[in-house]
Amino acid sequence: xxxxxxxxxxxxxxxxxxxxxxxxxxxxxxxxxxxxxxxxxxxxxxxxxxxxxxxxxxxxxxxxxxxxxxxxxxxxxxxxxxxxxxxxxxxxxxxxxxxxxxxxxxxxxxxxxxxxxxxxx
Amino acid sequence: xxxxxxxxxxxxxxxxxxxxxxxxxxxxxxxxxxxxxxxxxxxxxxxxxxxxxxxxxxxxxxxxxxxxxxxxxxxxxxxxxxxxxxxxxxxxxxxxxxxxxxxxxxxxx
Numbered sequence: 001x002x003x004x005x006x007x008x009x010x011x012x013x014x015x016x017x018x019x020x021x022x023x024x025x026x027x028x029x030x031x032x033x034x035x036x037x038x039x040x041x042x043x044x045x046x047x048x049x050x051x052x053x054x055x056x057x058x059x060x061x062x063x064x065x066x067x068x069x070x071x072x073x074x075x076x077x078x079x080x081x082x083x084x085x086x087x088x089x090x091x092x093x094x095x096x097x098x099x100x101x102x103x104x105x106x107x108x109x110x111x112x113x114x115x116x117x118x119x120x121x
Numbered sequence: 122x123x124x125x126x127x128x129x130x131x132x133x134x135x136x137x138x139x140x141x142x143x144x145x146x147x148x149x150x151x152x153x154x155x156x157x158x159x160x161x162x163x164x165x166x167x168x169x170x171x172x173x174x175x176x177x178x179x180x181x182x183x184x185x186x187x188x189x190x191x192x193x194x195x196x197x198x199x200x201x202x203x204x205x206x207x208x209x210x211x212x213x214x215x216x217x218x219x220x221x222x223x224x225x226x227x228x229x230x
Contacts, residue, residue: 035219045156045164045207047219061218062122095163105211107154109175111163 002026004096004112011118017084020115022096029077030054033099035108036070036081038092046092051079052102086119093117123212125222132228133198141225143191143208151210153191155184158205158224167206168193195227203229 007021022034035050049060053072060068064083072079079096093114099106126144133139143153153171156164166175168184171191181196195202208222 037219037221044205044224045158045209045221047221050219059217104213104217105152105170107152107166107169107209108156108164109166109169111165114163 002098002110004098004110006094006096006112006115009116009118011120012086014087014119014121016086017082018086018117019080019082020094020096020117022079022081022112024077024079024098027098027100029072030074031102033102033106034070034072034079035097035099036068036079037095037097037108037111039095039114040089040092043092048081048083048094050099053079083117086117088119091117091119122218123210123214123220125208125210125220127206127208127222127225129223130226130228132230133195134230135198135200137198139195139198139202139227141193141195141206141208141227143193143222144189145191145210146189148189148191148210149187151186153184153186154209155193156207156209157202158207159203164207198227198229200229203227 003025005023033052036048051058051070058070069082096112097108098110155168157167158164171186172184183194205224207224212220
């Protein structure tokens with residue numbers, strides 16, 4: 001059974017950065033992709049980017065280009081999402097999620113439990 | 122960038138059929154995936170590749186996709202189906218990104 005376990009809630013000041021981790025168990029970490037999706041309070045789902053761990057290649061939504069970095073450590077089956085220059089609008093639950101394909105029409109079959117990031121002065 | 126349009130809300134009586142639409146330009150040429158999200162929980166995949174159902178998802182959930190509209194159909198709706206539903210595609214035209222619809226709140230009357 002695949003599990004994605006994320007790091008705990010964070011409270012950050014505007015202008016700072018946050019790094020959220022996502023440890024995978026079950027399945028073969030390198031054979032799938034990990035996406036990061038966020039959800040602001042009362043809002044919909046917003047895709048931020050993804051990484052193919054076996055290649056170490058990430059691609060990002062245009063909206064977050066230059067502000068988000070997604071990495072993966074194959075030795076620990078852990079993915080990371082770092083978001084910089086935080087502002088209040090970045091307050092959201094951040095999910096890591098697994099796409100079992102490496103294609104560009106894939107879907108998400110497992111989600112982490114979510115990490116609440118609160119940006120407040 | 123590619124835009125997916127969902128109705129904000131759909132209401133249905135128990136035992137009836139709910140249809141949730143997802144509109145997009147020539148969406149029929151894309152693969153559409155659907156997620157169910159209940160309050161305080163992570164989303165759950167209910168339909169992938171337009172009409173495939175993951176194991177554990179009831180046969181009451183089905184999907185179709187043609188032209189400019191994809192549809193998630195829930196037959197014999199139950200109270201437990203009340204949730205937000207999101208459609209998702211890949212936008213390969215620009216930055217190769219995942220796109221979600223705005224979500225539809227399904228209310229069981």
